[in-house]
Amino acid sequence: MTVVVSGDVTVQGEPLIELVGVTREFKTPGGAIKAVERVSLALGQSEAMCLVGESGCGKTTTGRLLAGLIRPTSGQLLFEGKDVWKAKGDELARFRRSVQLVHQDPYASLNPIRTVYQTLSAPLFRHHKARGRRAAVGVASELLQRVGLTPPADFLVKYPHQLSGGQRQRVSIARALSVDPRVIVADEAVSMVDVSIRISLLNLLLALRDEFRVTIVLITHDLAVARYFARRGRIGVMYLGRVVELGRSELVVGDPAHPYSAALVAAIPEADPTLTRSKERVELRSAEVPSLLRLPTGCAFHPRCPLFEEGLCDVKVPALLQIGEAREVACHVAVRERVPAAELLAAH
Amino acid sequence: MPRKGEGATEQLEADQVLSVRGLSIVYATRRGPVQAVRDVSFDLRRGETLAIIGESGSGKTTMAVSLVRLSPRTARITKGHILYRKGDETIDVASLGDSDLREFRWSECAMVFQAALNSFNPVISIWEQFLDTGRAHGMMRTDDVRTRSGELLSLVNLDPGRVLGAYPHELSGGMKQRVLIALSLLLKPPIIILDEPTTALDILTQRAIIDLLRRLREQLGFSMIFISHDLSLAAELADRVITMYAGTVVERANVKDLFYRPRHPYSMGLLRAVPRVTGALGSVASIAGSPPDLIHLPEGCTYNPRCPFVIDECKLREPDLLAVDMPQHDARCIRWKHVAEMIGTDEAAVAEKMAAKA
């Protein structure tokens, strides 16, 4: 029975979907790399959560693992308590339908030679959500209405090249909704859309969460977008394939527990001259990002970490442990001092 | 103030290094001619950093690329001048001959593209590309180029030995951006133009590039223009900011005025649409509607379909850049006073001001 705290929405009971100690390896020219290493993540019903990290940290792989599109090398993916990859044929397919992915690139997420109607009607016919064309047009119009594309009839006959980036992402979300998913994994779904309309897309996702009680995982490299989207939920920070911090968003952003999160929050430029030019910087010991082929021993961040302690951080890999209420961190020093890294760094 | 008539090439004042006057560019496309840039004017002082902010279709890159006359074949400058002050004489870049233009590029004004795009020739080493650039501008002795390149690469915290011998595909995005900056300083140009210098880079690498640019600007004193869709980059580095929409300048202001006291509805909407990480979140909101189709621009002010302050008169004629209630600050909007009423003059983010209002 894990307690999942989600901002003002406290969710008790069995988590809806959970990654348990999942590792995923990929073969590359230089050798095998662990894109994701022993990641555990539990998501409750209708939770809005963000996975944040720089490129190569494994957040996209985690998203694909959650959606059941790639198989873990070790560890389990549980959906409603059952191991998904032990399930057979149609049960696996039923699971995969209940977790939908919204992609990053609006220009590649829709088939260029199929109209919006054809894209939306395919899943409706396949899963008997509409009998015949008239019903399919009806349901498709409802879906478009719900994602804010009105009047739907205008959009149904259009081809993707006749839509703007934002409109395409909305069609992509409507397509995901067509199979009544329980979880939506939005992989950088707003990062290729104009800044001026990102918030409306995030609001759409949050509205869907409330209206359909869908759990939404937003994967992003933009901490500001994460803070806005998960303001009543949790943020997980990843670094080189491991979850280094997981907790309520205002804690992770306001008072980061892991030195890497603190470095990120301090480094991000803000759209506010006075604030951003006066921000306290976190000096890292090296700017070099280690390669996944030659991962540093112990805590992967130790070569760059200002709180580095010889003999501790470079020996044992820190586990994700509770530090204060509703937040976990994978840092020996922070856990030992029971004080978030941000404050330790300030004292430094 | 924009100049209407076609005056003779006018002399720039001593501290003005670049002045763009009424620049217009038309693209020939299959669906007809596109007014990509319409009547853009701005000045750049010595040592000043100017940010040009705009979203997709704003024409910011088309305009910037035309400053060194690198527009693609299908683009034509139809109107306007690009005045550059070299020593005490003023030259119009638009009318430079080929050899003068080639000399002008990189020794007077270096244009650096995005690191993520492949700005380096993939089949020759980084050293050869430094050598090419040096040779093209009269640095004939190879070891002059070698010592100069070594200096510059160390200046941008890179190890010359490893980088010069490498091929472009062997460098990370962050490293490529640093090498591009080092290369841009090879001939100590008075102006450096950077197109989306931090897009597609990770947070910590982005921070390193911003601090690097700030340090180099202090040390070497060059003027800088950077083009980006990322407002926070302007907040970090800019002295003055220009926002562009549908091919034209909609607001010109000093950095604090633009961020805390915007006078054009689009700048205001853009500022309100960008959430912050630290400090209060405020009431964040998107701009309604979707980006303009440059072939069928709306009548009158091009922003009117998305503007909350729109009145009938906005649909008649595109307004000029009007001086507003602050010095060196103008906005292309006849309703700027109403924006001023809502935004006021105190130094607080737009989202916070709107939260206080709601």
Add this chain to the structure above:
Amino acid sequence: MSVAAIARPTMRARITGPLASTADFLRLLSRKPLGMVGLAGVLFFVVLAFIVPIFVPYQDFVDVKAIYQPPSAAHPLGTDSSGRDVWNQIINGGRDILTVGLIAGFFSTLIAVTFGSLAAVVGGKLDALISGAADFWLTIPHIPIIVLLGSILKFNSIFVIAGFLALLAWAGLLRQVRAQVLSLKERDYVEAARSLDLGVFHIIFREILPNMRSYIVIHFILAMTAAIYGVAGLTILGLIPLSGQNWGLMLNFAYVRGALYFRDSLWYILSPVLAIVLFQLSLVWLASALEDIFNPRLRSSG
């Protein structure tokens, strides 16, 4: 917008995709002068080869007095080495060459598309096997092989010849189809279709192959040109007994009887040469015009 209009895009729309009507297609084609010429040429030769012979049967009466006559009212293209009318031979000479071209083009495209997409979709060992075979087949010279086969097997019907030509020509197209399917397979909308559990049939025949429709049509045309090149050449050298009368055979007679070296046999030789070349050219120009129309990515920008 009635439900029907939304739900049932017209058959034309389904074929031409975003170009909703044949008028669109012709309008775009008209922008490509070579394309129009190509289309006109292909139609002309198809009519000439398959329809005109019905009205103009093959005349075989020899007139020794009238050998190698220059073009005249009675004989628009003059006469051959045994006084037969050349124009009549040209009319009746196209059918077999075009048939071989069509069949060989069809089967080589069929093999290439089937195995190309199979290799790309299945991947792994099968992919290595198929693309390895394609690489091997691509690099070895085809003509000597088919010449060797021709001498041993004594081809008797044009269908067997077409079959063998098809067996030779599939490798190049297979590699391109495989590359195309590999790139399409990685697209996000295919991953979305997988996660929507729309089924392998839908993914291949509704998401991937329709995107390659223009690609396949164009390469069918190019495969035809390759087949015609092969069959005409082999017939000219008399290595395969194609059929009673065809353009290749006309040239074979010229070659065997040394007509190449007679001054007055110019028209007799030029007629079949022009027939073959103009048909090949029409096919190539049509293919390159279709290429520009259908494939926006390849459309020259600006």
Add this chain to the structure above:
Amino acid sequence: MAATTPADARLATDMYRYSPYARGRRALVWMWDRPIARSLVRVVITIFLVTTLNFVLIRLMPGNAIDNYIAQIMNEQLLSYEDARQQASGLFNVDLKKPIHEQYFQFLGDLAHGNLGTSMLSQGTSVTSIIAAYLPWTLFTVGLGLLLSFTAGTFLGLLAAYRRDSPFDHVVSTVGSILSSIPNYITALLLVVILGTQLRILPIAEMRGSSSPGVTPGFHLEYLADILFHAVLPVTVIFIATVGHWLLSMKSATLATLEEDYVTAARARGLSDGRITTAYVGRNAVLPLVSQLAIQAGYVVGGAFFVEVILVYPGIGLRLFKSIEQRDYTVMQGIVLLLTVSVVVANLVADLAYAKLDPRIGRAGGANG
């Protein structure tokens, strides 16, 4: 030889983009990491497959050549089946009594020693000696023809791309697409008929053969001039038949390269047009063409068969044609085998040249691992 449209050329460039050469660091590169090893493996496998194909063709085809030959000499020379088969096995350097797989290994063994059996007509001459006499002429004409067409084609293609949509571009591209769709044997026919018979510009009679009888072979000017005089027609035909393909491919590759960012960046750095055209545009544009050279070599050597027969130029193609007319199977088998091997070796050379030109292939490692 498949005709080439401008679009086909474009597709070749795209194929290059998705071909292993251009995949860069992604999954396939580790397979192609060591280009030399990969090509060697390919050469060995190909040669093995071709020899097997050859073995099968001659023996297992319905009414195979050996049975025909046995039947033929039985009734001609009134021999018993036993003796006829004995003679045939000598001729085909194979012992027909042994089971197939033993024959196969013996065949391979002989092959390893370069023994391809002897010609069925002139008992004494070994197939290898025949090939040695004729193959060099084909490689000489094809090599020279391809070299000229590749150089001319890439140069004209580069020019046509730089002067896009100009009259020069339209003329060159249209002529290119015409030349590439005219079969090479028809070009040969036309040259003979028009330049030879009709206009009498070329003394086609004397141009037959590979060298004039009176001239003694050796590396002196007179001999070189003589073999060039004889080779000019086949080389011209091969040149005309392939220049169109290179021209269109280079034009499309150059157009794609001109839109690359590093070209604009180079212009931004004030580099001279000459330097940009050669080191930046040229070198990158020619890459897909070099990768195609391997495939083209196969086509052109195959196509040379027609050209040599019509022009009566005594290369391996003409010799194959004669051996077919004379039903001389052992020579036919040997020629096809050697022809294929020579093409496969040409492929190996093209692969190695490619690895040199594109550093992304040569050096998979690098500064940041």
